[in-house]
Amino acid sequence: MLLARVLDERMANLYRGGKIHGGVFMGRGQEALSAAVGTCLRPGDVFAPLIRDTAGRLAFGEPVLDAVRTYLGSPLGPMRGRDGNVHRGRPREGMLAMISHLGAMIAAVNGMLFARRLKGITGTVGVACVGDGATSTGAFHEALNQAAIEHLPLVAVIANNQYAYSTPNARQFACRDLEDKALGYGITGHTVDGTDLNACLDVIGDAIRRARDGQGPQLVVARLLRLCGHGEHDDAGYVDPKLRASNVGRDCLKVAERFLLDQGWATPQTVAQWWETTSHQVDEAIATAQREGGPDPYKESWCAISSKHLCEGYDEVCDTHLG
Amino acid sequence: MSLTYLEAIREAQARALKEDPRVFIYGQDVAAFGGAFKATKNLALEFPGRVVDAPISEDAIVGLAVGAAIEGMRPIIEIQFADFSTTGFNQIVNHAATTFWRTSVPLPITIRLPSGGTSGSGPFHSQTLEGLYATYPGLIVLTPATVEDAYSMLLEAVAIDDPVIFCEHKLLYYHLKADSLPTEALPVGKARIARAGRDMSIVTYSAMLHEALAVADELAAEGTEIEVVDLRSVKPLDTDTIMASVARTGRLLCVGESWPWGGVTAEVLARVASEGLDLLDAPPQRLNAKDTPVPYHPNLWAAHRPTARSIATAARRVLRT
Ligand SMILES: Cc1ncc(C[n+]2csc(CCOP(=O)(O)OP(=O)(O)O)c2C)c(N)n1
Numbered sequence: 001m002l003l004a005r006v007l008d009e010r011m012a013n014l015y016r017g018g019k020i021h022g023g024v025f026m027g028r029g030q031e032a033l034s035a036a037v038g039t040c041l042r043p044g045d046v047f048a049p050l051i052r053d054t055a056g057r058l059a060f061g062e063p064v065l066d067a068v069r070t071y072l073g074s075p076l077g078p079m080r081g082r083d084g085n086v087h088r089g090r091p092r093e094g095m096l097a098m099i100s101h102l103g104a105m106i107a108a109v110n111g112m113l114f115a116r117r118l119k120g121i122t123g124t125v126g127v128a129c130v131g132d133g134a135t136s137t138g139a140f141h142e143a144l145n146q147a148a149i150e151h152l153p154l155v156a157v158i159a160n161n162q163y164a165y166s167t168p169n170a171r172q173f174a175c176r177d178l179e180d181k182a183l184g185y186g187i188t189g190h191t192v193d194g195t196d197l198n199a200c201l202d203v204i205g206d207a208i209r210r211a212r213d214g215q216g217p218q219l220v221v222a223r224l225l226r227l228c229g230h231g232e233h234d235d236a237g238y239v240d241p242k243l244r245a246s247n248v249g250r251d252c253l254k255v256a257e258r259f260l261l262d263q264g265w266a267t268p269q270t271v272a273q274w275w276e277t278t279s280h281q282v283d284e285a286i287a288t289a290q291r292e293g294g295p296d297p298y299k300e301s302w303c304a305i306s307s308k309h310l311c312e313g314y315d316e317v318c319d320t321h322l323g
Numbered sequence: 324m325s326l327t328y329l330e331a332i333r334e335a336q337a338r339a340l341k342e343d344p345r346v347f348i349y350g351q352d353v354a355a356f357g358g359a360f361k362a363t364k365n366l367a368l369e370f371p372g373r374v375v376d377a378p379i380s381e382d383a384i385v386g387l388a389v390g391a392a393i394e395g396m397r398p399i400i401e402i403q404f405a406d407f408s409t410t411g412f413n414q415i416v417n418h419a420a421t422t423f424w425r426t427s428v429p430l431p432i433t434i435r436l437p438s439g440g441t442s443g444s445g446p447f448h449s450q451t452l453e454g455l456y457a458t459y460p461g462l463i464v465l466t467p468a469t470v471e472d473a474y475s476m477l478l479e480a481v482a483i484d485d486p487v488i489f490c491e492h493k494l495l496y497y498h499l500k501a502d503s504l505p506t507e508a509l510p511v512g513k514a515r516i517a518r519a520g521r522d523m524s525i526v527t528y529s530a531m532l533h534e535a536l537a538v539a540d541e542l543a544a545e546g547t548e549i550e551v552v553d554l555r556s557v558k559p560l561d562t563d564t565i566m567a568s569v570a571r572t573g574r575l576l577c578v579g580e581s582w583p584w585g586g587v588t589a590e591v592l593a594r595v596a597s598e599g600l601d602l603l604d605a606p607p608q609r610l611n612a613k614d615t616p617v618p619y620h621p622n623l624w625a626a627h628r629p630t631a632r633s634i635a636t637a638a639r640r641v642l643r644t
């Protein structure tokens with residue numbers, strides 16, 4: 001959680017300093033939920049994170065360098081400057097590289113789980129994270145229904161952070177509670193206070209265990225608030241102050257820190273030390289990625305398929321672009 | 324033994340399932356029912372658990388194929404009619420087509436699109452979308468016109484490590500027959516001279532090949548030798564074979580069943596114009612369907628798409644200039 005908070009904030013700083021091409025999207029306020037997902041998954045499981053899942057990615061095993069290299073466009077990162085920011089992953093290692101189109105990743109998780117069943121691999125699960133806004137897409141509906149029909153070990157985690165960009169829940173859905181959707185699909189629903197790390201670990205852990213045990217798809221709805229803009233370009237002036245002041249507006253990181261101090265499992269000094277070592281770790285990754293520079297358009301293959309012999313050249317056109 | 328275009332598609336899938344345990348078929352009504360056109364007839368019986376019925380969810384159908392391919396499988400997706408691939412469009416063009424370039428993970432997915440007009444099918448069961456898919460980087464787009472190609476190109480599509488849009492023409496399903504399955508074939512990416520000639524080239528593909536061959540017969544009786552090029556694959560497009568044909572004949576008519584704005588015929592003309600204008604003795608022409616939805620009634624349908632009659636008229640015009 002802490003590493004994710006620091007990493008997100010450093011990326012936001014770089015963005016403000018004009019060092020990042022494109023946007024920066026933070027998971028501020030959602031780290032407890034996301035970290036719980038990454039923590040409860042095991043190596044060999046499937047994870048389809050979304051834009052606010054820095055914490056989950058790290059907990060699942062994504063190196064800090066993968067994140068930083070992708071944001072800075074390093075040719076050594078997993079996306080090699082071909083895609084940026086949150087659109088990163090290592091699909092063969094179980095972490096999908098999201099496309100922007102909301103809801104689209106869930107069916108791909110279904111496909112991985114379906115393939116494993118055909119191959120006779122058992123005991124693994126897949127988690128797909130989405131926001132409240134993504135629940136309105138056809139893709140979300142189709143994929144949940146598909147998972148239910150195939151009885152796949154899918155856990156869909158909805159971070160209901162009350163807004164989709166600037167659109168509040170009231171303009172997104174009219175059901176009483178998003179968890180009710182589970183009933184319609186014939187799957188098990190769960191609700192959790194997304195600001196409480198312990199609760200998230202319990203509920204996400206339980207949902208993942210059920211899916212692993214063969215109880216079919218699980219839908220987890222977490223209530224929380226996005227404690228930042230949609231992206232770093234957005235001041236989130238539209239967020240209702242009453243929500244900010246309510247329970248969903250709590251900062252999950254502060255809640256977790258308070259818990260550790262209250263339990264006597266950490267002291268203010270150790271917490272301060274964690275911030276320091278974490279900051280150092282992220283700064284090192286940034287320095288490394290910055291030294292690596294950007295991709296070289298003259299060395300780029302400009303071929304979108306793996307069957308190179310079937311790639312059409314269009315060489316002159318590309319050369320003209322490059323001047 | 325005689326075999327239809329549709330049976331060739333079934334046989335190719337049976338062979339792919341038999342030879343490669345990574346292959347499975349997923350689509351609406353494909354299992355016990357054997358598919359809307361019976362292209363998967365009895366395959367669910369022969370390959371239990373590997374021919375799977377899908378809900379009416381084209382987005383999730385293609386999305387599942389993306390995930391399965393990441394896991395090393397080689398899914399064959401049957402979209403019931405090409406027209407309905409548009410509700411799976413996002414997964415095809417934004418997910419399947421971009422994944423290799425973004426992540427280096429190849430996606431061997433074959434998406435079968437029963438395409439093209441048949442009389443009485445109307446606006447939503449008649450479309451030919453090869454030009455649309457060819458626009459997107461990351462896809463291979465095949466348009467087999469013969470029984471032999473339906474068989475060998477489908478087998479090759481399944482073996483290719485990239486997403487392949489396999490446009491099979493519904494009008495050819497039942498009436499096109501061959502004596503046996505081919506033992507060898509031109510590779511994907513190579514066009515074929517379907518009929519040699521020296522006076523003019525008609526470049527075409529899919530069902531229009533047969534209209535063009537009829538025109539070549541008709542004009543041969545008048546002493547004109549038309550060369551007919553069957554593209555076979557529209558992406559990649561075999562520019563070399565097209566240019567060589569135009570170099571021989573000096574005249575070009577490109578015929579497609581799709582709509583006139585852009586598309587395969589426009590691409591062929593653009594390439595010939597920019598790379599081989601000096602080879603031409605007359606302005607290159609193209610003939611497509613009319614710029615309206617595909618009509619339902621046979622009278623309108625027959626006038627909407629190019630036919631041997633309209634192709635012959637267009638060909639004579641090119642020959643006169
Ligand atoms: C299909 C689609 N439509 C629109 C967008 C543009 N868009 C990106 S994020 C976003 C809001 C998403 O809201 P939500 O799903 O609640 O996730 P959150 O940002 O709140 O985490 C929108 C509209 C998109 N990415 N995909």
Ligand SMILES: [Mg+2]
Binds near residue numbers: 131133162
């Ligand atoms: Mg939201």
